[in-house]
Amino acid sequence: MGSNPIQLVALAAAAMVAVLGLVLLIRRQPRWGMALWTVAFFFTPIWLGASAMGVFVSGLTAMTVIAIISGISPNLRWSNVDTVMVVLLLVILLAYAVGGSLLGHVQDSVVMWFLPYVWGRIVLARVTENWVAACIAVAAVGASILGIAEFLTSQNLFLLLPGSSSSVWGGLQERGGLLRVEGAFGHSIALGGALAISAAFVLTVRWHPWVRVAALVVVGAATVLTFSRLGIIGFALTLVIGVLLLGAYAGRGLRITVLSILVVGAAAVVPTILDVFGEAGSEAEGSANYRVDLLGLTNSMVLLGISPDREVLATGEDYWAGFRSIDSALLLIGLRFGLLPLGVVLVLLAILVGSVVIGRATPASVALVAQIPAFATVALITQYAAFVWFAAGLAVSAYALRYGRDAVQLAAAGARAEFTRDARDVELPAGMTR
Numbered sequence: 001m002g003s004n005p006i007q008l009v010a011l012a013a014a015a016m017v018a019v020l021g022l023v024l025l026i027r028r029q030p031r032w033g034m035a036l037w038t039v040a041f042f043f044t045p046i047w048l049g050a051s052a053m054g055v056f057v058s059g060l061t062a063m064t065v066i067a068i069i070s071g072i073s074p075n076l077r078w079s080n081v082d083t084v085m086v087v088l089l090l091v092i093l094l095a096y097a098v099g100g101s102l103l104g105h106v107q108d109s110v111v112m113w114f115l116p117y118v119w120g121r122i123v124l125a126r127v128t129e130n131w132v133a134a135c136i137a138v139a140a141v142g143a144s145i146l147g148i149a150e151f152l153t154s155q156n157l158f159l160l161l162p163g164s165s166s167s168v169w170g171g172l173q174e175r176g177g178l179l180r181v182e183g184a185f186g187h188s189i190a191l192g193g194a195l196a197i198s199a200a201f202v203l204t205v206r207w208h209p210w211v212r213v214a215a216l217v218v219v220g221a222a223t224v225l226t227f228s229r230l231g232i233i234g235f236a237l238t239l240v241i242g243v244l245l246l247g248a249y250a251g252r253g254l255r256i257t258v259l260s261i262l263v264v265g266a267a268a269v270v271p272t273i274l275d276v277f278g279e280a281g282s283e284a285e286g287s288a289n290y291r292v293d294l295l296g297l298t299n300s301m302v303l304l305g306i307s308p309d310r311e312v313l314a315t316g317e318d319y320w321a322g323f324r325s326i327d328s329a330l331l332l333i334g335l336r337f338g339l340l341p342l343g344v345v346l347v348l349l350a351i352l353v354g355s356v357v358i359g360r361a362t363p364a365s366v367a368l369v370a371q372i373p374a375f376a377t378v379a380l381i382t383q384y385a386a387f388v389w390f391a392a393g394l395a396v397s398a399y400a401l402r403y404g405r406d407a408v409q410l411a412a413a414g415a416r417a418e419f420t421r422d423a424r425d426v427e428l429p430a431g432m433t434r
Contacts, residue, residue, distance in 0.1 A: 019066060026070035030126035033067045037119070038139040040064075042194075045158050045184045046382040047167035055107060060383055064115050073125035079404075081351060081396045082121070088344045089114060091304065095337040099305015105336045112385040120364075120393020129398055133205040133363060140198035141215050144222035147181040147191065151225045158184045169382060175227040176279030182226070190384035192231015193374055195223045197387055199238045200367035203258065204249035212250075213257055217265075224269055227276055230374040236262065237370035245361040248402070291327050291377050297335060304338040329380045349375075352395065360403045364395035 026033040040063035049058035092109055095101040123132060150156050156172060164170035169186025172179060180188035202215045216239070223235045239262050243255040250258075300309040300321055309321040317324060326332045334342040349372065355361070356369050368391050380388060 019062075022066050023070045026067065030071065031131055033070050034123055034127055034132055034135045037063050037067050038135040041383055041387065042139040042143045043158075043184050044383075045161060045164065045167075046169060046186050047163040048161055049163075060386060061111050061115065064119050064386070067119050068115065068122065071119070071122045071126050073122060075125045076122060077400060077404075079121075079396050079400060081348070084344060084348055084351070085114070085117060088341060088348070091341045091344060092337050095305045095341060099302065099338055101306045101337050105306075109337075112380070113389045116386040116388075116390040117393040120390040120395075121397050123394065124397040124401060129401065130206050132394065133201040134207075136198050136201040137205045137207070137215060140195060140202060140219050143183050143191070144195060144219045147183050147222035147225060148218075150181045150183065151179055154179050156182065176276035178227065178276055180225070180227045181222065185384065186382045188226040189228045189231060189378050190382045192223050192226035192228035193234060193371065193378070193384045194387050195219050195226075196231055196234030196238050196374075197367040197371065197391055199223075199235050200242050200246075200363040200370075203239065203242045203254075204246055204363045209251070209254040209257070212254065213261065216258060217261065220262075220265060224273065227273070229277075230378055232273065234370050234374055236266065237373075238367055241356070241361075241366050241370055242363070245356060245359070246363065246366060249363060290323075290325075294323060294326060294328055294331055297321055297323065297326070297331055301334040301339050301342070304340050306337070307335040310335070325379075327378050329375045329378065332379055348392070352392075355395075355399060360399060362395055362398035362402060364391045364398055367391055368395060 022036070026036075040060045044059040044063075046058055046060070049056055049062065051057070089110075092101070092106060096103060096106045146157070154172075158164070159170060159172070167186070173182065173188055174180060182188045182191045185191040185194060199216060199219055202212060202219055205212065207215070220235055223231050226232075239258055242250070243259045247255070297307070297309070297320055300307045302308070307320060311319040311321075313319065320326060320335055326335060330342060330345065333345055352365055352368055353372075356365050368388065371388065375388075
């Protein structure tokens with residue numbers, strides 16, 4: 001069917017009409033943009049998509065592009081972090097142009113880093129922060145329920161979708177004889193990381209406190225069932241930091257309740273988790289030791305460009321000084337693009353931590369700070385990468401709205417609106433009209 005030119009033209013025309021329809025819908029109803037993006041993120045496997053001009057475009061990437069086109073607004077204000085992101089893009093392009101970095105790696109960074117970042121930057125120009133949190137919270141709870149069902153039935157419905165059998169992400173994993181749930185994410189670590197990030201938004205969404213608590217319990221249960229150490233640690237860190245620093249978003253009573261349930265839940269769950277990792281034995285220990293051994297690869301990084309220690313086997317597999325899997329997003333950036341791009345990313349992390357330390361935290365910034373241990377010990381795989389960079393863009397936008405120049409304008413607009421309402425309530429002297 002794909003070789004028939006008439007059918008190809010018809011499919012292309014249908015796709016263009018569908019895209020145009022979505023763009024017009026989202027321009028008219030901006031909330032649909034965030035809602036559809038979260039559906040694509042949580043429930044569209046990374047292998048589900050199509051090739052366009054030799055480049056594979058996943059359903060999530062297509063939805064991200066549509067959301068960006070639909071969400072462009074004249075109200076956007078440039079940020080210093082945006083400047084750092086432009087510098088990062090430039091040095092990555094230079095690493096390709098003069099340092100021998102691979103085109104595929106550059107494409108991956110554009111698709112999974114910069115596009116989601118742009119979407120995160122512009123989304124709050126069209127919808128409220130609470131709507132973003134609500135979309136993420138609802139989708140995270142839905143994905144968690146599916147994950148719990150996956151664990152109980154040992155069936156992953158997403159593996160029934162086309163393309164799973166030929167994808168490297170199309171298999172299920174076990175640890176200690178138990179299934180590690182992964183949902184639509186292709187890997188339990190990716191699902192665990194995404195749910196941990198989502199916890200910040202579940203904590204702060206404007207729902208009844210007990211609804212938020214129940215949602216956090218569901219999301220936490222699914223995170224535990226990934227049996228991903230970093231997912232579980234990230235979830236706990238997100239809630240602890242959120243309870244301490246997100247008082248502007250969540251009341252004291254709710255935060256005390258969440259912290260109490262987290263302590264009780266940890267006491268109940270940690271023994272089981274330790275048993276699972278104990279059963280896993282050498283597999284879990286070897287995984288941890290492997291990550292430590294990877295630190296030696298820093299010696300092979302160059303200032304700009306790909307590490308000379310990269311090897312390609314006859315099978316097409318990449319190896320880096322004998323290591324096939326690089327379980328560290330930061331190390332992988334340095335190996336693929338060089339020390340200079342890695343340095344720019346570290347600057348971004350320093351800005352992120354600084355914004356939280358000075359007491360100007362947002363849900364997105366808290367979620368990312370809690371993920372820093374993961375950045376050092378796991379790669380940005382599947383949709384997890386897109387969520388990290390979307391959260392980065394969202395953190396910049398939320399900071400501007402709450403603490404930056406935009407906050408001053410919003411406060412002034414609110415004051416004018418309040419003054420107008422007060423003026424309308426003033427009783428005028430007899431004979432006078434407005």
